Each structure stands twice: as C-alpha cells, then as structure tokens.
Amino acid sequence: MSKIAPSILSANFSQLGNEIAEVEAAGADYIHVDVMDGHFVPNITIGPLIVKAIRPVTTLPLDVHLMIDNPDQYIDIFAESGADIITVHYEACTHLHRTIMAIKEKGVKAGLVINPATPVEMIRPIMHELDLLLFMTVNPGFGGQAFIPEVLDQIKQADQWRKDMQLDLEFEVDGGIVPKTAALCKEAGIDVFVSGSYIFGKADRKQAIDALREAIRD
Numbered sequence: 001m002s003k004i005a006p007s008i009l010s011a012n013f014s015q016l017g018n019e020i021a022e023v024e025a026a027g028a029d030y031i032h033v034d035v036m037d038g039h040f041v042p043n044i045t046i047g048p049l050i051v052k053a054i055r056p057v058t059t060l061p062l063d064v065h066l067m068i069d070n071p072d073q074y075i076d077i078f079a080e081s082g083a084d085i086i087t088v089h090y091e092a093c094t095h096l097h098r099t100i101m102a103i104k105e106k107g108v109k110a111g112l113v114i115n116p117a118t119p120v121e122m123i124r125p126i127m128h129e130l131d132l133l134l135f136m137t138v139n140p141g142f143g144g145q146a147f148i149p150e151v152l153d154q155i156k157q158a159d160q161w162r163k164d165m166q167l168d169l170e171f172e173v174d175g176g177i178v179p180k181t182a183a184l185c186k187e188a189g190i191d192v193f194v195s196g197s198y199i200f201g202k203a204d205r206k207q208a209i210d211a212l213r214e215a216i217r218d
C-alpha cells in the first residue's frame with residue numbers, strides 16, 4: 001500500500017513534538033527528516049540531536065534524508081540517534097557501494113536519492129542493494145518548490161528495472177507533492193510520497209493527508 005511521509009521541514013519547529021504527533025494521528029506512515037549542511041545544499045536544517053529528540057515522540061519510522069557532503073562520516077550518529085531509514089545522495093557519495101553497505105551494517109534501511117538532473121542509469125548497478133530509492137522532483141534545499149515533471153520518465157524507467165530484477169525496493173518521491181502530482185507519481189511507480197508544505201501548510205493536517213491518500217488510492 002502507498003505510504004505518506006510528511007516532511008517536518010515545513011513544520012512549526014517551536015512545536016515539533018506536537019506537529020509530529022498530529023500527523024501520526026492523522027495517518028502518516030513515515031516521518032521524513034530533511035538534514036541539510038549548507039554545503040551540499042544551500043540551506044542548513046536539522047542534525048542528529050533533533051533526530052534523537054523526536055525519536056521518543058513517535059512510533060513511526062524516521063526516514064532521514066541526508067542532503068550533506070561526506071555522508072559516511074555521519075551514518076553512525078544518525079543511526080544511533082534513532083533513524084530507521086538513512087538515505088544518501090548519489091551526487092554526494094564518492095564510494096557509493098561502501099556507503100550503502102555502511103548504512104546496512106548499522107541495522108537500518110539503506111536509501112539512495114538522485115537529483116532531477118542525474119541520469120537514472122547511474123543507480124541501476126546498485127538497485128539490488130537498496131531498501132529505498134528516492135527521486136527528487138525539485139532541486140534539494142528548500143520546501144515549497146514546483147514539481148519537475150521530467151522526473152516521471154526516470155521513475156518509469158527505474159520501475160521497469162525493479163520489475164525485471166524482482167526487487168523488494170520502495171520508490172519514494174520528494175518535492176512539490178500535492179494530490180495532482182502525487183497521482184502522476186503513483187502512476188509512474190511510486191510507493192512513498194513525501195510532502196511538506198502541502199501537509200503542514202494546512203490547518204487541518206488530516207484533511208491534507210486524506211486528500212493525498214485519495215489521489216493515490218489503488
């Protein structure tokens with residue numbers, strides 16, 4: 001079944017625990033945590049201290065998206081802080097296979113993410129090692145940007161490979177996800193829908209999650 005992962009980047013940080021509890025009660029499946037370092041992307045956000053602080057407030061998996069250079073240096077601390085999935089950028093990894101193995105050795109799920117302009121062919125050789133493949137449908141760094149539709153063809157191509165290889169691998173999408181774009185992504189093969197400003201921008205988070213769920217219904 002499709003999953004919804006609210007991105008706390010658009011939450012009210014002064015009320016973070018309550019915000020997470022609210023989306024959990026509203027039916028979210030994962031909590032998506034955007035970690036940005038001011039180098040790989042121009043913005044600076046959350047570190048392992050926040051992951052550790054939110055770990056006890058939810059039973060949902062923490063889906064930690066590292067938008068950072070040298071992600072290898074931070075795998076241990078994010079895993080020990082409570083991440084359930086750690087996702088690294090193809091564009092930030094010099095020895096990608098080593099990095100994916102290091103995540104798995106920590107006993108957490110291994111995710112890989114590609115930017116909209118990265119050719120999807122680059123990730124084919126490592127797909128069988130992944131638990132999650134994330135497609136950015138905006139350039140990473142900020143919430144509230146417009147969906148880039150060209151990524152849909154990349155998703156469709158990777159979905160064909162996933163079928164050919166019979167992989168148990170979740171596909172996730174992130175950036176500009178609202179009911180209309182979520183429906184397009186679902187059709188292309190996406191299982192997990194990250195959404196930030198759409199969900200946290202609505203006073204009624206349950207209504208927003210319900211609307212997304214309706215758009216991606218099987």
Ligand SMILES: O=C(CO)[C@@H](O)[C@H](O)COP(=O)(O)O
Nearest residue numbers: 140141143144175176196197
């Ligand atoms: O990783 C990112 C941005 O880099 C995302 O997780 C955003 O937080 C998504 O926000 P919306 O596009 O849904 O507002």
